[in-house]
Each structure stands twice: as C-alpha cells, then as structure tokens.
Amino acid sequence: MDQKQLTRQQLLKFDGREGRPAYVAYKGKVYDVTGSFLWMGGRHQALHRAGEDLTDVLDTAPHGEDLLERVPLIGMLIP
C-alpha cells in the first residue's frame, strides 16, 4: 500500500470525529488509530486527540511506543 505523506496541518483533519479517520503522528510516522478501541471518537484516555503529533507527549504516557506497533503505520509526517 502506498504510504501517505501528511503535513501537520493535513494531519489535523484526521481527528476521528463525525466518522472521519483518526490518525496520530509519532517521530515522523503517521499511524491509523481509527480501529482502536482506545481511540474511539478520536479521543484517547481523556487526554489526547487524534490529528495530533504525540512525539512530545508519549514520554509522559504510562506506556511506550511499542503500543503504536499494534496499529497500522500508514505514512510519514512531512514539514
């Protein structure tokens, strides 16, 4: 499958609300969390929203990046 290339501005549109796909970025990679129970409605644990770059916040989460390996990697974040 072709990898998507998204800017931060484009990423914001994939917020998981009103039926839209839910994407998040981490360390330059874009992941599709639409099918994840933990991202239903584009929100995660009351603290995070889809459409965001989580690179700076994952350090404060009670889990590592290994959990992102459970969702599809669909592209790259570009400047």
Add this chain to the structure above:
Amino acid sequence: MARVAREMVERSGVNVDQLLELLVKNAAAELTTFYYYTILRVNLIGLEGEGIKEIAETARIEDRNHFEALVPRIYELGGKLPDDMKVFHDMSACPPASLPKKADDVQAVLKVLVEAERCAVRGYTQICNMTAGKDHRTYDLALAILNEEIEHESWFSEFLGEGPSGHFLRRGETSPFVSKFMK
C-alpha cells in the same frame, strides 16, 4: 458533590473534569471487565483451565470491588455515571476482555486476562501521576487499586511463563488494599 473537596483539588492544579473523565472510564473498565471475566472464568475448564479458574475469579471479584470503590469518588468530585449502560461500556478505558474465538485455548484466555490487567495498570498509573501530591484522596484510592491490578498482572503473567513475580494467590479476604474504601 463534596464542594470543598472538589475546590481543593481544583486549587491544586488538577484538571478535575479531565480527572473525572478518567475515573469514569476506569470505572467502566472495571465493571465491563467484571462482566467479561465472568465469561472467561466459565470457560476455564479442563485440567489446565481449572487450575486458573480460582485466581481468575479473585481478579473478577476485585475488579468489581474497584468499580464500587471508584463510584463514590466520582460523585464526590461532582461527576456522574452515564445514564445509558451502552454508553458506559463504550467509554471504557480498556478494550473488552472478550472470550477468544477458540474458547478452550487456555493460553489465549490468559493473554486476554494479562492484557486487561496491563491496561488497568497503565490507567491507574496515569491517575496516580496526575494526582500525586495534589488530590490526596483520589491518589490514595488509585494507588490501592493499582496495587491490586499489579498483583493480577503478576498472577496471569506467571501462568504464561513470563517469569516469577514473587506473588501468591490471595489467602483470606479479597481486595486487601481497596477494602478500606468499601467499608
């Protein structure tokens, strides 16, 4: 609502609405886990399954206790449980601990159990991190639950052969850490 209690938490810098959402989501995780564990326990049969049934039952009962212990704190802080049980289920902080397709696969059941406990450990760690030194009562409660969730994770992890944890099954009453919130 305990007005001053909420005010004290707000003044400490905690986002109370965010905290309440997390508490409700974790309460949902506890009650739904209690339900799903009932099905898992029923299906733990045979030589291998029967050996795990009792400890799964302890975890099931303790998860229900966690739900019971969380509810008063939610209302004290001015929150509430959703009116609709379906909404409550779907807002759970953890995915459903569903019975594996091959219900007699004890290893698969154990993986469901350990994943559910790991999700809970993450959730209460988050609440402890948010409330430490700020919201003493919620912290005390979340820490008590965390202590029990870590033991649950350890039990199931040992059954999966992931290595020793130094824990043993309960002797005596359930919820040694959380029971003080249920009296």
